[in-house]
Amino acid sequence: MYKSLLVAVDGSTQSEKALILACHLALYDDAEVHIVHAPEVLQHPAMMTWGIGSVSMEDSREELEATGSKVVERAVLAAQELGVTKVHGHVVRGEPTRAIIRQSEELGVDVIVMGCRGLGNLSGLVMGSVSHKITHSAKCGVITVR
Ligand code: ATP
Numbered sequence: 171m172y173k174s175l176l177v178a179v180d181g182s183t184q185s186e187k188a189l190i191l192a193c194h195l196a197l198y199d200d201a202e203v204h205i206v207h208a209p210e211v212l213q214h215p216a217m218m219t220w221g222i223g224s225v226s227m228e229d230s231r232e233e234l235e236a237t238g239s240k241v242v243e244r245a246v247l248a249a250q251e252l253g254v255t256k257v258h259g260h261v262v263r264g265e266p267t268r269a270i271i272r273q274s275e276e277l278g279v280d281v282i283v284m285g286c287r288g289l290g291n292l293s294g295l296v297m298g299s300v301s302h303k304i305t306h307s308a309k310c311g312v313i314t315v316r
Protein backbone atom coordinates (compact mmCIF):
# COMPACT_ATOMS: atom_id res chain seq x y z
CA MET A 171 0.00 0.00 0.00
CA TYR A 172 2.80 2.42 0.91
CA LYS A 173 6.10 2.56 -0.97
CA SER A 174 7.68 5.33 1.07
CA LEU A 175 6.94 6.38 4.65
CA LEU A 176 8.17 9.25 6.81
CA VAL A 177 8.24 8.75 10.58
CA ALA A 178 8.57 11.92 12.67
CA VAL A 179 10.51 11.20 15.86
CA ASP A 180 11.00 13.40 18.92
CA GLY A 181 12.30 10.74 21.36
CA SER A 182 8.87 10.24 22.98
CA THR A 183 7.21 6.88 23.69
CA GLN A 184 4.48 7.75 21.21
CA SER A 185 6.95 8.42 18.43
CA GLU A 186 8.57 5.05 19.24
CA LYS A 187 5.18 3.43 18.70
CA ALA A 188 4.81 5.36 15.44
CA LEU A 189 8.20 4.01 14.34
CA ILE A 190 7.18 0.42 15.07
CA LEU A 191 3.93 0.81 13.11
CA ALA A 192 5.77 2.45 10.19
CA CYS A 193 8.28 -0.41 10.13
CA HIS A 194 5.54 -3.03 10.06
CA LEU A 195 3.80 -1.20 7.21
CA ALA A 196 7.13 -0.90 5.36
CA LEU A 197 7.98 -4.59 5.79
CA TYR A 198 4.64 -5.52 4.28
CA ASP A 199 5.50 -3.74 1.01
CA ASP A 200 9.31 -3.61 1.11
CA ALA A 201 8.98 0.18 1.38
CA GLU A 202 11.46 2.96 2.20
CA VAL A 203 11.37 4.36 5.75
CA HIS A 204 12.57 7.94 6.30
CA ILE A 205 13.11 8.87 9.94
CA VAL A 206 12.95 12.63 10.50
CA HIS A 207 13.71 14.83 13.49
CA ALA A 208 13.52 18.65 13.57
CA PRO A 209 15.42 20.12 16.55
CA GLU A 210 13.18 22.66 18.33
CA VAL A 211 15.75 25.43 18.55
CA LEU A 212 13.56 28.23 19.92
CA GLN A 213 12.02 26.04 22.60
CA HIS A 214 15.35 25.01 24.13
CA PRO A 215 15.14 25.59 27.93
CA ALA A 216 18.41 27.53 27.91
CA MET A 217 16.99 29.88 25.27
CA MET A 218 13.88 30.41 27.37
CA THR A 219 15.87 31.07 30.55
CA TRP A 220 18.78 33.09 29.28
CA GLY A 221 17.63 34.45 25.95
CA ILE A 222 19.80 34.76 22.90
CA GLY A 223 22.25 37.08 24.66
CA SER A 224 23.77 34.45 26.97
CA VAL A 225 23.37 31.26 24.98
CA SER A 226 24.00 31.80 21.30
CA MET A 227 21.57 30.53 18.74
CA GLU A 228 24.38 28.55 17.08
CA ASP A 229 25.47 26.84 20.34
CA SER A 230 21.91 25.88 21.04
CA ARG A 231 21.35 24.68 17.48
CA GLU A 232 24.52 22.57 17.44
CA GLU A 233 23.68 20.99 20.79
CA LEU A 234 20.14 20.18 19.70
CA GLU A 235 21.27 18.86 16.33
CA ALA A 236 23.74 16.54 18.12
CA THR A 237 20.98 15.29 20.43
CA GLY A 238 18.65 15.03 17.43
CA SER A 239 21.17 12.97 15.48
CA LYS A 240 21.32 10.50 18.37
CA VAL A 241 17.52 10.24 18.47
CA VAL A 242 17.53 9.57 14.73
CA GLU A 243 20.45 7.10 14.91
CA ARG A 244 18.71 5.12 17.65
CA ALA A 245 15.51 5.03 15.58
CA VAL A 246 17.43 3.85 12.49
CA LEU A 247 18.94 0.99 14.53
CA ALA A 248 15.52 0.07 15.94
CA ALA A 249 14.09 -0.04 12.40
CA GLN A 250 16.96 -2.26 11.24
CA GLU A 251 16.40 -4.56 14.20
CA LEU A 252 12.79 -4.93 13.05
CA GLY A 253 14.13 -6.05 9.66
CA VAL A 254 13.74 -2.84 7.63
CA THR A 255 16.67 -2.47 5.24
CA LYS A 256 15.64 0.65 3.29
CA VAL A 257 15.91 3.08 6.19
CA HIS A 258 17.25 6.64 6.10
CA GLY A 259 17.73 9.19 8.89
CA HIS A 260 17.31 12.97 8.48
CA VAL A 261 17.86 15.84 10.90
CA VAL A 262 16.05 18.83 9.35
CA ARG A 263 16.18 22.54 10.18
CA GLY A 264 13.34 24.93 10.75
CA GLU A 265 10.05 25.08 12.64
CA PRO A 266 9.18 21.37 13.15
CA THR A 267 5.80 21.31 11.40
CA ARG A 268 7.04 23.13 8.32
CA ALA A 269 10.38 21.27 8.25
CA ILE A 270 8.67 17.86 8.45
CA ILE A 271 6.12 18.75 5.76
CA ARG A 272 8.84 20.16 3.50
CA GLN A 273 10.88 16.98 3.93
CA SER A 274 7.83 14.81 3.18
CA GLU A 275 7.26 16.73 -0.07
CA GLU A 276 10.93 16.61 -1.11
CA LEU A 277 11.02 12.87 -0.54
CA GLY A 278 7.59 12.33 -2.10
CA VAL A 279 6.48 9.99 0.69
CA ASP A 280 3.02 8.41 0.66
CA VAL A 281 2.35 8.87 4.35
CA ILE A 282 3.63 10.54 7.53
CA VAL A 283 3.46 8.39 10.68
CA MET A 284 3.71 10.17 14.03
CA GLY A 285 2.59 10.15 17.65
CA CYS A 286 -0.63 11.94 18.70
CA ARG A 287 1.40 13.50 21.50
CA GLY A 288 5.11 13.83 22.10
CA LEU A 289 7.62 15.02 24.64
CA GLY A 290 5.54 18.06 25.62
CA ASN A 291 2.68 15.85 26.83
CA LEU A 292 1.45 18.10 29.64
CA SER A 293 -2.00 19.50 29.10
CA GLY A 294 -4.04 16.30 28.67
CA LEU A 295 -5.06 17.19 25.10
CA VAL A 296 -5.35 14.30 22.66
CA MET A 297 -3.24 15.98 19.97
CA GLY A 298 0.00 17.89 20.34
CA SER A 299 0.61 21.02 18.28
CA VAL A 300 2.93 19.34 15.78
CA SER A 301 0.62 16.37 15.10
CA HIS A 302 -2.40 18.72 14.95
CA LYS A 303 -0.80 21.06 12.41
CA ILE A 304 0.67 18.26 10.26
CA THR A 305 -2.68 16.44 10.16
CA HIS A 306 -4.26 19.64 8.84
CA SER A 307 -1.57 20.78 6.39
CA ALA A 308 0.10 17.70 4.92
CA LYS A 309 -0.84 16.87 1.34
CA CYS A 310 -0.07 13.16 1.86
CA GLY A 311 -1.74 10.80 4.32
CA VAL A 312 -1.05 11.09 8.04
CA ILE A 313 -1.30 8.30 10.60
CA THR A 314 -1.23 9.31 14.27
CA VAL A 315 -0.47 6.75 16.96
CA ARG A 316 -1.52 6.89 20.61
P1 ATP B 1 3.46 20.15 22.19
O1 ATP B 1 4.79 20.01 21.53
O2 ATP B 1 2.44 20.80 21.32
O3 ATP B 1 3.56 20.73 23.54
P2 ATP B 1 3.46 17.26 22.32
O4 ATP B 1 4.95 17.30 22.38
O5 ATP B 1 2.74 16.36 23.28
O6 ATP B 1 2.83 18.70 22.44
P3 ATP B 1 3.68 17.02 19.45
O7 ATP B 1 4.90 17.87 19.57
O8 ATP B 1 2.62 17.42 18.50
O9 ATP B 1 2.99 16.79 20.88
O10 ATP B 1 4.19 15.55 19.09
C1 ATP B 1 3.40 14.63 18.38
C2 ATP B 1 4.30 13.79 17.48
O11 ATP B 1 4.91 14.66 16.53
C3 ATP B 1 5.47 13.10 18.19
O12 ATP B 1 5.08 11.84 18.73
C4 ATP B 1 6.42 12.93 17.01
O13 ATP B 1 6.00 11.85 16.20
C5 ATP B 1 6.21 14.23 16.22
N1 ATP B 1 7.14 15.31 16.59
C6 ATP B 1 6.95 16.28 17.52
N2 ATP B 1 7.98 17.12 17.57
C7 ATP B 1 8.85 16.71 16.62
C8 ATP B 1 10.12 17.16 16.16
N3 ATP B 1 10.69 18.24 16.70
N4 ATP B 1 10.74 16.48 15.17
C9 ATP B 1 10.15 15.38 14.62
N5 ATP B 1 8.97 14.92 15.02
C10 ATP B 1 8.31 15.55 15.99
Ligand code: MG
Nearest residue numbers: 213290299300
Ligand atom coordinates in the same frame (compact mmCIF):
# COMPACT_ATOMS: atom_id res chain seq x y z
MG1 MG C 1 6.20 21.47 20.94
Ligand code: MG
Nearest residue numbers: 288289290298
Ligand atom coordinates in the same frame (compact mmCIF):
# COMPACT_ATOMS: atom_id res chain seq x y z
MG1 MG D 1 6.11 18.43 21.12
